[in-house]
Amino acid sequence: MKLWKKIEKPIDFISDAFGKIGWLIILYCMFLGVTDVFLRYVLNAPSLWISTTVQFAMVLLACVGGVYALNDDAFVKLDLFYANFSAKKKAVCDVITVVYTFLFISVLIWKGISAAKMSLMMHQVTPTSVPIPIYPLKIFIPIAAVVFLLVVIKKLVNDLITIFSSQQTDL
Template sequence: MLHWTGRGIDAMSEFLGWLGWILILYCMCFGITDVFLRYVLNVPSMWIGTSIQAAMVLIACVGGAYALNHGSFVKLDLFYANASARTQAILDILTVPFTLLFLGVLIWKGIDAALLSIKLNQVTPTGVPIPIYPIKSMIPLAAIAVLLVVLKQLAIDIRTLVTGQPAREAFDDDTH
């Protein structure tokens, strides 16, 4: 069961990483377009800057699960890198309560903010009103995606602690 659940979480993480890549491409292309329109043609855009800001918020949202799933967050390698697999698992497990607390508040307050934004039909206060509620709705959804990755990693760490196998091996050997 852990194997298939983990694969589903990995697929979700990869999709979010792909979505982040598309958003980065969007920001690059429209950022260049905005500069060209503003400084070469002297015709500033009324919506590109605001849409790029929204895209950057979404990049931060979708990038979290992808980065965590690929072990790309910063760790204090002075203590962590040379530790055994079991010690690394213990250190990871010790940080889970703080992570769960942070994600719990982010999901809870994110849902409140998203629902209020939907209720108010919130848009940007610019010349071209862009809806804000889809972006605010992505924040708790992205936090849920990160939560799934954290729970997957917790299961791997617990298994590593019990079996002594390194994290990836413990996960990949699950055939149930």
């Protein structure tokens, strides 16, 4: 059990770091979003790059926010039945449904790596008047998916510990 706690710590640390990055991205989007509206509608001088970088930031926010939300159990669940389940029943449901999560993450990593490779080989940039590189963003997506996978594995192990612990016997 002590070994598992040592393994959990770096995963929690990375997840918390992603949460802090997400916080900064939200501030970035808020500030530049307001700035873009001000430039466009008040000064009648629209920016050529702000909306594109805010869109990039939103993709990054989905990547880092998903990892943080999963680690902190902040995803919205269909709690119609699940909320009233005991800890063991919740763990059993989570273990059963983790198969779909593994499928989703494996496809995200697989296709994300191929998209990142292609984007990097082509030195892909935005098709706008200010060419902004896309490949750093595409490289980050499979990286975030691997971190997401680590959090899912951590949750799975904790669910298995809950299922096989002898403290509770209600199913």
